[in-house]
Amino acid sequence: MEAFNDIYLNFSKKHGVTRFADSGWGWKPSSGGETFTLDQSQILSAQWSRAARGYEVKVLSRTDGVIQLDGFKQEDFDRIAKLFRVWYGINLENREHALRGWNWGKAEFGRAELSFNVANRPAFEVPYTEISNTNLAGKNEVAVDFSLPADGEVNGHLGGARFRGKKSAGAKDQLVEMRFYIPGVASKKEKKEDGEEMTDGEEGEEQNAANLFYETLMEKAEIGEVAGDTFATFLDILHLTPRGRFDIDMYESSFRLRGKTYDYKIQFDSVKKFMVLPKPDDMHTLITIGLDPPLRQGQTRYPFLVMQFKRDEEVNLDLNMKEELLESKYKDKLQSHYEAPIAVVVSDIFRGLSGKRISRPSRDFISHHEQSGVKCSIKANEGHLFCLDKAFMFVPKPATYISMDNIASVTMSRVGGAMAASRTFDITFTMKGGLAEHQFSNINREEQQPLENFFRAKGIKTKNEMADDSGAILAAALQDDDLASSDGEVANRGSADEDDESVDEDFHTESESEVGEEFDENHRSSDDSDDEMADADADADSDAADKEAEMEQRPKKKQKTAK
Template sequence: MESFERIHLDLSKQPGKCRIAETGLGWKPSGGGDTFTLDASNIGGAQWSRAAKGYELKILSRTSGVIQLDGFDQEDFDRITKAFKLFYGINLESKEHALRGWNWGKGEFGKAELAFNVQNRPAFEIPYSEISNTNLAGKNEVAVEFSLPAGGAETGTNGHLGGARSRGRKAGAAKDQLVEMRFYIPGTVAKKEKDEDGEEKSVDGSEVEEQNAASLFYETLMDKAEIGEVAGDTFATFLDVLHLTPRGRFDVDMYENSFRLRGKTYDYKIQYEHIKKFMLLPKPDDLHNLITIGLDPPLRQGQTRYPFLVMQFKREEEVVIELNMTEEMLEGKYKGKLMPRYEQPQHSVVAQVFRGLAGKKVVTPSKDFSSHHQQSGVKCSIKANEGHLYCLDKSFMFVPKPATYISFDTISVIVMSRVGGAVSASRTFDITITTKNAGGEHQFSNINREEQKPLEDFFQAKGLKTRNEMLDDSSALIQAALNDANIDSSEEEVVAARADRGSADEDDESVDEDFQSDSDSDVAEEYDSAHESSGSGSDEEMADADGAGSEDERAVEPKKKKVKTGK
């Protein structure tokens, strides 16, 4: 037996003791915990390479994928080599990684991991067990998403159970986690077929069918990582469900521990434990129902995050479905939660299946609120996005975009006000919800004036602090509108008068050019005469247009003398 101290299993935070014996390999954490063992018959190969905590022993098992043991010293190489040769008849292969730092290379699909090779040396490897999803992000781009651990304590100590149960175990080893990687794969490749043994072979014939290289990479990775299939048989499937967020139509597959959204471009796999809120909201059009699912961590699509899923169903559309479950499972784990057969409206069936599998309470709108039109939601807008604001028992929910959730516990004050012109403000009003968090504010605009009373009654019933900044007296509002109209007309008259005065001033300047002998006094009179002289000047010009030119000159001269005397 060979024994080694301070060894980390699969990037685990806690080191342990590793033993290599004739019957197999074992690892036990120093601080206590589950012991990991690997039978000798299950060891298919081994590699030795430089790693983060020293040197790494990578074991390729026949059934459990890749096992990483990190923390060896360089001097341990000879001992481990002899042990593997003696006990298992396996040669320990020493591998050197590419250190050039190039971001272009060749992807190689192994039995248990995807290797990215640079000049025939691996730059990094990705175990298939760590891949949760992959999508075609573009014509030549493939996005690979990595699993997150189900719990903080699950860091690889007992993660080698195979299938979906071991996904994301290694990702819990550190605070910073790699969640997505994208590969750019240009060009096309010759399409290959599989023979009876499952091996690929080239297509015979002069015309060889070509396939997009990125699509082939995507399909191969889906097959190797067994994405979707490893979750087991689907309990229920709902086809072509319309999603408002993220926009599109997806097939919804329900598994034991997760559900999957399958679209034409993107696929998502979401754990039930990531569901934090589940709401069933009737749409005010009396035709549709919305199912809103709050997720933490949120769904990611590239750089975009979706903390809420919003599904839309036709209210009257019924569905007949039988759950793909054994009677033992229904009577045992899901007794009283699920029925073997459903024949109800689709939104009701989806909600009941989600509630049974995920164990989440279905939240519906508060019975204490009813809008002016006897609906559960109020039509309004967030900036340029129209939607509906729902009043729940303990929170507000705005859907569909941007889906906004506001808990009553976080609200500081609700301000009701009018924004905009007098005519539009008489028909609509705004609600601004200020939260206790610094800088937290949500404004819902263009709410129908008829909804003011129901909303105020609801705020009062829930004990929410409210401030009304609107004019309650309708006559005062009409008077304000009239005043605004008078102000507008008076401003137009002022502008027109200024325009007339400007033209008169230009005429006066042309007259001054003819009387250059009075140079200084003429300039001073223009400034000193101010508003009165400009007004009289405009009147005199009107008289001049009627043929009283000589009187105009006599009328101007006394004013010039008066100004000089004033000085």
């Protein structure tokens, strides 16, 4: 047996002792804890390289992927190389990393990790188990998302990557996204790195290199394909947040959204809230899923998914699950066959697989139109506010969740002119602990009493400012009526009243009207002349001469000279 002290397993925060034997090797933390062991038959290959805490041994296993032991000294190489060769029959490869600092190179897909090589040396490697998602961010750009911490932020430190729970970062910051710019085209033959030959027809086929990289990474990292086949699939589901249509694949511990541009894999552990909200249009049902950590699309985060289903759309679905598994693990949770509205089927399968509780609108609230939600706006975004038993939910955008435990008070007020305020009102939620307040505007005046009754039933401190300004609104309305019915007073005309009313000395009136139009009673239009009507069939030249003579007899209009 060979033993080495102060060795770190998979970037662990605490060091431990590593022992090698002919049957395999193991690692045990010095301060006590879970021990990791690997059988000799599971070892496929090993390499030695410079690392953060000295030198590391990277072991590729059959089932656990890449395992890293960090903290060795340079003089340990001969001992470790000998024991790998004698006990395991494996040559310990001494691999040097590229230190040129270039940001361009070649990406190679290995068996368990993605390697970025510069001048035929690896600049960095990314294990597939740490990749949570990948998307085509552009025509020649691929975004790679890394797994987020298991416990979120704990005491200012991130716990490490969550997927399969093997890597644990000890620093405060963690890399969560990387983008590759991949120009040009590539053939499908380059997709295979294990030497497998392609057929002649596929060998010459070329496609966009970024698309090929994206498809290969999806396959290698098994994004969305976890723990067997899908249990259920729903095609072309409309999502209001993020906007688009996605196919939904249900797995045992996660679900996947497949769109034309983006693919998302979401663990059921990330689902914190699940709400079924009947839309007040009597035609659709909204399913809202709260996520923590939120879904990321570039720089945009989506803490809520909002799906919309038609109420009258029914679906016949046979669950793709073995009877033994259905009876043993999901008995009384799932059915083998569903025939119901699609929103009901989706919510039932979500609840059965994830074990999450479904929240629905409170029975204590019924709007004026006998609905579960009221129409309102957040700034310029229209949506609906739903009253739940312990919270308020505004959908679709921006999806806003307000817990009743965090509400200090609710203020009901009118904003705007007298006419606008008489039809709608606003409500403002003042939050505890100095949190930002939430304001919902343009609520129908008829919904005031149902909302006020609900607030009081839930024990929420309510302030109604609309009663205070009712006198002002009434006075404004009366003033408008007085202005409309007044005959003796002239309304303020602004700058029009500033004109000088003195007589213009340059303006002289004459006996005949200057208008010269059909509105002048002294003017005889050519259209009204009986003589001209009688001679309507005369020569065209004669008519033109008569009109010209008539125009000469009209008094010339004098121009008004400006002072």
